[in-house]
Amino acid sequence: MNLLRFDSESAWIRTVCSVWRDRLRTTPDLKICLPAGTTPAGIYAEMSRSARAGLVSFERARVFALDEFGGLDPDDPGRTRHTLHRQLIDAIDQPPTVFHFLDPDHPDLAQECRDYDAAIGEGFDLMLLGIGLNGHLGMNEPGSPVDGSTRRVELEGTTIQSSARYFAHQNLPHWGLTVGMKTVLASKEVWVLANGAAKAGIIQQTVRGDISSANPASLLRRHPNCSLFVDAAAGALLDTPGRL
Ligand code: PGA
Secondary structure (H helix, E strand, O other): OEEEEEOOHHHHHHHHHHHHHHHHHHOOOOEEEEOOOOOOHHHHHHHHHHHHOOOOOOOOOEEEEOEEEOOOOOOOOOOHHHHHHHHOHHHOOOOOOEEEOOOOOOOOHHHHHHHHHHHHOOOOOEEEEOOOOOOOEOOEOOOOOOOOOOEEEEOOHHHHHHHHHHOOOOOOOOEEEEOOHHHHHHOOOEEEEEOOHHHHHHHHHHHHOOOOOOOHHHHHHHOOOEEEEEEOOOOOOOOOOEEO
């Protein structure tokens, strides 16, 4: 796992976007998996500006949503699909023609999940991930199997509570659909993004603690091409930058 730590949130955003633009230039049909959540909002805003300025194009990229909340109104703005539309897809002139998302209202969820895995294939060229306070990746909560595929999952209490920020109501989702750890670990390149002091503890555990499915993010220390991008606040409890 490579650790990249930045003095400021703006430097963290600038660097993530610079490398992401480079990946899209090198591989215009990049197969990318994207999270919603608060972490990547500034990164998506900067990438949207880059696309509008003609510095990068998403037109040929193949974009997949990482997860989706269940039990909500289909139009709920807090759904992953709508957040990604608002923050990135609808904010660029030439949006990706391919945007896959999970439908939690599908009458056969097992089939919906199998179809999603079939559309993804072996893994992504690039996965962007936030990290939960409990180390979850997407909705792969602690204890998720390393060979888990896309599936329905129940959310932990801390995850439900933190999701309150995404919704303008109190009907918080207690389940969702998520791409599984098998696909995370099979992806060619994985970036874990973390900003803010609230993430300092879980970042320290992820980097220095045991490698165990009790902290799904720690499993990425065995991934051959995973980078952890942290700002100063999220990286405050780490000592040595570099390869871990
Ligand atoms: P956040 O969520 O980006 O809103 O902090 C991250 C996560 O729970 O995966």
